[in-house]
Amino acid sequence: MIGELFIIFIGVVLVNNFVLVRFLGLCPYIGVSRDLKSAAGMGVAVIFVMTMASAATWVIYHYLLASGPHNIWFRLFGDGIDPSAFNFSYLRTIAFILVIAALVQLVEMVITKSSPALYRALGIYLPLITTNCAVLGVTVLNVDSFFPGGEAVPGSFLKCLIQGFGAGVGFTLALILMASIRERLELADVPPALRGAPIAFMIGALMSMAFLGFTGLI
């Protein structure tokens, strides 16, 4: 079990890095990677939101949406009805995005209260975590990989949690690497047409090539 969890973690941090291999969360990757401090702040916020979102969406999917003996609607109203009638998994997208929106609001309130400086540094990007595709991406990925055919695999809650946490760590790793490269890039002689986003993407290409080297690690 521990080994399995470790493989999930390494897989999502290095082999299938969310930013560089799966192309999730590119907007903050380009937008918040100008200096190291806000990159680290954004990374911590994303790790937190991703882990929480993975836990929350597991509970919602397992007990409210997926059909089976666990489904609460089946338990309440299912006397004599086939459990497969209580399959609400088509509501996955709507339910998950609302959960994430609520979670982000919560994180925003906590950060505003506890660290106004961090709040100012993150600026508009904190509300944007809601539309950060990496967060919704990891919850959908959790369902795809740990609920094959709508049936939960053993230990799926822990696996979802690890995958969510690992995805956040992978995102933060890519973001921090990028921010430290871009801080040096300030002093480099970049052709004017390539300044800003274009050169950032080309660096992304090189980093992505490096991460391709992890293919086959697991």
Place this chain on the structure above:
Amino acid sequence: MLKEFTKGIFKRNPVFILLLGLCPTLAVSISVENAIGMGVASTFVLVFSNVIVSLIRSLVPKKIRIPCFIVVIATFVTLVELFLEAYLPGLNKSLGLFVPLIVVNCIILGRAEAFASRNPVLLSLSDGLGMGVGFTGALVLLGAIREVLGANALFGFELVPGFRPAMIMILPPGAFLTIGLLLGLFALIRARREARGAE
């Protein structure tokens, strides 16, 4: 109305100028076919969510407008998801994760918030259509470049027999490299044009 339509295609192209919707752009532009599928699906969601948001704009309280818009968008995305699953399972499989992720495409929420919630229905419709066409165009351009260089093919047909393509272009690094060079090219063209205007 025509102006709202064309601005999305060139002057304010969502991908190349506004840098929105990058994740699906890079991820699905492996081939032209995928690019068109994704573009059409996103345009459908964009147009209909713009229309609905514009219709309900005076009913929605300002404080909870974003969650309301997201629910509207998610509804249309679910429609697209079910449609693809039923009628185009092959495309659905190759787009994979990025079909439900249309919900968080920043172009769609961005247009709902910046345009549709402030403008009448017909204008919002043409804005959505223009942005959708601009997004699809960017996807197809990127997809075509990557498919030609990376798979030596277009729409799945082999181009130069016996030529061995540069695989790297259809792998993730190729996507980053292509969009970086394209953005640089557009910045160069803009700078040239401005310099000419200043003379």
